[in-house]
Amino acid sequence: MENINKSFPGVQALKDAYFELNKGEVHALVGENGAGKSTLMKILVGAYRKDSGRIIYKGKEVDIPNPRVAQEMGISMVFQELNLMPHLTVAQNIFIGREPKRKNLPIFLDDDEINKRTKELLNMLHLKVEPNVKVSNLSVGKQQMVEIAKALSFNSEVIIFDEPTAALSEAETEELFSVIRKLKSQGIGIIYISHRLEELREIADRVTVMRDGQYIGTDYMKNLTIEKIISMMVGREIYETLREKEVEENAEVVLEVRNLKRSKVFRDISFSLRKGEILGFAGLIGAGRTEVARAIFGADPVDSGEVYVKGKKVHIRNPWDAISHGIAYLSEDRKRYGLMPDLDVKSNIILPSMKDFLKALGFVDDKKAEKVSNEYIQRLRIRTPSVRQKVKNLSGGNQQKVVVAKWLLRNCDILIFDEPTRGIDVGAKNEIYKLLNELIAEGKSIIMISSELPEILRMSHRIVVMCEGRITGILDADEATEEKILKYATMYED
Template sequence: MLEHAPATPKATASLRFNGIGKEFPGVKALAQISFEAKPGSVHALMGENGAGKSTLLKILGGFYTPNSGHLQIGDQALSFKSAGDSIAHGVAVIHQELQLVPEMSVAENLLLGHMPSRFGVVNRGAMVRRARELLKGLADEIDPQARLGDLSLGQRQLVEIAKAMSRNAHVIAFDEPTSSLSAREIERLMVIIARLRDEGRVILYVSHRMEEVFKICDAVTVFKDGRYVCTFEDMQQLSVDQLVNCMVGRNIEDIYNYRPREQGEVALRVQGLLGHGVVEPANFNVRRGEILGLFGLVGAGRTELLRLLAGLAKKDAGQLLLEGQDVHLDSPRDAIAAGVLLCPEDRKKEGIVPLASVAENINISARSHHAKVAGLINNSWERSNAQKQIAALNIRTPSANQPIMFLSGGNQQKAILGRWLSMPMKVLLLDEPTRGIDVGAKAEIYQIIHNLAEQGIAVIVVSSDLMEVMGISDRILVMSEGAITGELRRDEADEARLLQLALPRSRN
């Protein structure tokens, strides 16, 4: 009989998933998942987008109830009915979208639900003191009274970890924890995770970044299509190729698959562009059929530059020439009408309409071009176009009517690309197009980018992944502190030169 009464497991207890199955309407998300994560270890969960990793973590966190199977911590068989139930049993799941309240203070977030009080009134002095204790040794520089929304993403993540510690969590799961962190923040997180492991906790670690998995993890379990594939327990004997082949079921010898192509006339010329985040005049161009990489460290101004080009931010100065013609892209509507289209960095916040269907997300921008008469949707065209883009981009979805929020990150990204492929396009702006996407889906995204370039589209790709920007670009611009600091051809670019250009000039 399964236990439901709260009980905190010992730090030496292992975590087992026993025959876990989960189904949604039309989708079998997990099928008979069974494996063990040992105490005092970091256990990676890997697989392509849609493999079932996040679903498993949501079951662990009490957000989903499995249709079959159960969890086991030590010798306790468990079935969590709510997030509170999971927390009460010593489990903490730190999601990619952090479960914090940005409008509240750090202290309020840390102690939400169990704030110290006197005579029914919150004792703010005691709350701040307790919060400072929880942050000690983890994030001493964070002011407990600071508004959480004013902290960096890395600092907010540290607050989430401190919150888990306040609840004496012995099983801690991290879901893509480094996807939006700077290199310094990632290094700090690695140290903290190693410390948590050395304290005897069970650490689950979901990531698509191979270098992190091989650096921090003691074991890795691979999923594919909602099924358990295998577990590797000796990371020293495991190669990247072995792991990739196990994940995708095929060899991916050159994930970038770069191929040179003929380039045409200048598609977009940028002259003296200034605006929020771009503090020195930006001057560059991109040609038809060219893939222009844009590299820089966090805060370099790359995203801000793309937002100026896409009409999402007002420029303070400068000129844009599109195919030789002076254009004023003062709003996203202006940019879309001109054929300058942006896939934003935060696809969940700015790219997709979560509750709408895959078809709706694909057709939403092109709809007005195909209406039979003003205001009337052309349902025939919309059905046909959605199916065309789903097939062409290999978007994995049970149907075009599936809410896009239930798709994996890679398939959401492909649906956004399908939206712009439904429109006349001259320049495509891609901001971190493969962030949080598995290696197989990355290869498909790169293929789409190359195909677009071969069709004469000018493509600008922002990436904080150094190998990615070198792997897919014909030419690379580097930014630092809001300024373009260098330009390198593909054959000139190497890691050392790019990083040197990307470092703040005071440190060069």
């Protein structure tokens, strides 16, 4: 890809970008959120049209007008933002538009054959999911693996992985790396986009760095250090933020959960959250952390248990009940549950507080909404050309900040952050950490669910560890180590 340029309204996303891939190599493409990595790859797979530049494929200049053409050429992409249809089964998602027909009745689909082929792909990924299960019933991590299976189903010669491990456990990540190595040995070229730079040592042959939509440089991984890659990415040194403020000795308990239970999902969930505290939730994929958070927020029902907010027992039947009690939930799946991607930044920020912006006859006070939105854009350092930019055109880190902004405007005191730095780069991640420190300094209280143990250890005052739907340990920050957390996270019951 040579001299690739691409603009969106108010944003020069790519400027003379360059990238090359050899047969049978894993080439990592890295950069901060907004650096242009995903945009460049979406051009390669036909999801976006380039403004100018050349794409040379197998020695010939090619035009890739849409994703189907790319797939027919042998180029597939596993997108960071899940691109599945939740109402369809795993098998239907993988083979949609390419379903085999019954030999004796070709007007009907051959479901048995579709399920059989799907099972073979899932077995290759060691994914224990039935082909006929609806995607909506899967966790984000398993949905990501289904995306990968879909890409593998095209027998591609080039596969692009955009943040493939962001929602995967360590075991799932190792399985993925095994698959990538196998594909590489078969001569398939792999483009690997990741913010988890430590992964590059294990999987990448070469690394290309982008910054602000431009090509910075390429080198073999064996010649690079993580510090050098970060320096190329950000153009400055990054000092990782630590938890700054300790919880006051007699801090008020703002949230208490007692014996919360949901059949076959979690049980006996009891913990407390204090004012000005970051309470980390650790555990492996499937431990039940997100399910507990959703139950507290009223997104999912519970069978029994009690929730107290500032000492008073509350009944939370739905998210509006939770919001009215000052509880906010920032979902791990921003696109699906946290944002309305086709609306602008202003609309997303004011949405939970809409009644405060209504004039007579139900019209929105646009000037007031714009003024308030700009205040939060400045406060949270959201990188956007204007409040009228569509949220889907922002980088992952800035989308996350928009979600935070809407809950801060609503003035919620209890914030549940579910994988707050999932899919965002080292610079944006540091800004999220700073934001967490600012929030607890203001007296907010935070539940932080994270699959990254260094993040949990760095930011939490106390750490709740879950395994198979139950709490197996609660550790103070001073006593917590990765080894202790993993011990409690694997305390399976017979």
